[in-house]
Amino acid sequence: MEFTLGIETSCDETAAAVLQGEREVLSNVVYSQADLHSRYGGVVPEIASRNHLRKLPFILKEALTGAGVEPSKIDLIGATFGPGLVGALLVGLSAAKGLAYALKRPFVGVNHLEAHLFAHYLEYPQAGPPLLALLVSGGHTNLVHIKAWGDYRTLGGTRDDAAGEAFDKVGKLIGIDYPAGAKLDRLAKAGDPEAIPLPRPMLDSGYDFSFAGLKTAMAYYLKGHKAKPEDVAASFQRAVVDVLVGKTLRAATDLQVKRIAVVGGVAANSELRARFQAEAAGLEVYFPPLILCTDNAAMVAAAARFRHEELGQADPLTLSPEPGLRL
Ligand code: KG4
Ligand code: ZN
Numbered sequence: 547m548e549f550t551l552g553i554e555t556s557c558d559e560t561a562a563a564v565l566q567g568e569r570e571v572l573s574n575v576v577y578s579q580a581d582l583h584s585r586y587g588g589v590v591p592e593i594a595s596r597n598h599l600r601k602l603p604f605i606l607k608e609a610l611t612g613a614g615v616e617p618s619k620i621d622l623i624g625a626t627f628g629p630g631l632v633g634a635l636l637v638g639l640s641a642a643k644g645l646a647y648a649l650k651r652p653f654v655g656v657n658h659l660e661a662h663l664f665a666h667y668l669e670y671p672q673a674g675p676p677l678l679a680l681l682v683s684g685g686h687t688n689l690v691h692i693k694a695w696g697d698y699r700t701l702g703g704t705r706d707d708a709a710g711e712a713f714d715k716v717g718k719l720i721g722i723d724y725p726a727g728a729k730l731d732r733l734a735k736a737g738d739p740e741a742i743p744l745p746r747p748m749l750d751s752g753y754d755f756s757f758a759g760l761k762t763a764m765a766y767y768l769k770g771h772k773a774k775p776e777d778v779a780a781s782f783q784r785a786v787v788d789v790l791v792g793k794t795l796r797a798a799t800d801l802q803v804k805r806i807a808v809v810g811g812v813a814a815n816s817e818l819r820a821r822f823q824a825e826a827a828g829l830e831v832y833f834p835p836l837i838l839c840t841d842n843a844a845m846v847a848a849a850a851r852f853r854h855e856e857l858g859q860a861d862p863l864t865l866s867p868e869p870g871l872r873l
Contacts, residue, residue, distance in 0.1 A: 556630025624850020
């Protein structure tokens with residue numbers, strides 16, 4: 547299995563990538579629709595699917611030419627089939643199935659959550675399982691015990707908003723357009739993280755997360771008080787990071803796992819990175835580069851190749867999108 551084509555359209559990134567062998571990323575093309583959704587304060591499903599349809603043919607072509615690989619040389623095609631927005635998933639999945647049929651190549655449907663874990667697989671071959679993964683993005687907040695590649699136990703997930711979603715919603719409270727995470731991160735550097743008292747939801751209980759209450763607490767505070775945007779950003783970020791780091795380190799101790807992988811768009815957060823590095827004494831903490839952390843198709847291709855080669859998986863062309871798919 548030399549060349550794998552990966553396709554990702556589960557949310558608002560249209561992405562295609564070509565992988566050689568297990569880990570060599572020959573091309574990794576991502577078109578983010580974030581600008582199209584920002585005025586609505588979040589992803590509008592109908593706009594997402596229409597634009598996937600519009601962009602995917604060009605993104606695919608760019609991925610293939612960028613890699614210098616003819617379509618006829620592709621050995622395997624993988625595409626995300628869930629979780630995500632059903633109309634958005636359908637676009638990438640249909641394209642992948644059509645290509646697999648036309649090229650007479652096997653097809654693998656990829657779980658987007660597993661794909662995020664494969665960002666670590668791609669970047670750190672020397673630091674394999676057992677691993678504890680913190681997957682934090684706009685759509686997900688999961689703590690996953692990776693016993694081996696392909697063998698996962700989800701310890702906990704969010705009961706309401708994902709971590710990135712909470713950043714986006716608090717950003718909106720102070721007039722920052724979607725997606726607000728990176729801007730809040732920058733603002734926070736100039737703010738006082740103790741200026742606004744906020745809870746640390748579920749810090750000491752179990753492995754589930756709950757971030758919706760933080761946003762509500764902030765909204766109430768802002769109704770009664772004047773606050774600098776810098777202080778809003780810093781106080782909110784400190785509360786989220788306290789919970790993410792606290793729970794992950796507790797899980798690492800409970801499971802006696804020495805390696806932690808932090809993946810997903812929120813892994814870009816500077817305070818999260820600094821705190822893990824400072825507090826994870828005796829543990830190894832890995833942050834893949836941003837291009838592999840945010841939604842992309844290289845991670846999808848890597849997961850598809852692994853499933854096909856190591857687990858013998860090939861899916862029928864009747865595979866349907868599964869918007870609520872779990873790990
Ligand atoms: O992984 P991703 O690109 O998309 C999803 O699968 O959701 O993650 C995007 C999310 C957004 O919610 C964005 O606000 C957040 O990641 N984000 C950040 C930072 N950069 C991106 N959140 C906190 N700090 C950052 N530096
Ligand atoms: Zn994602």
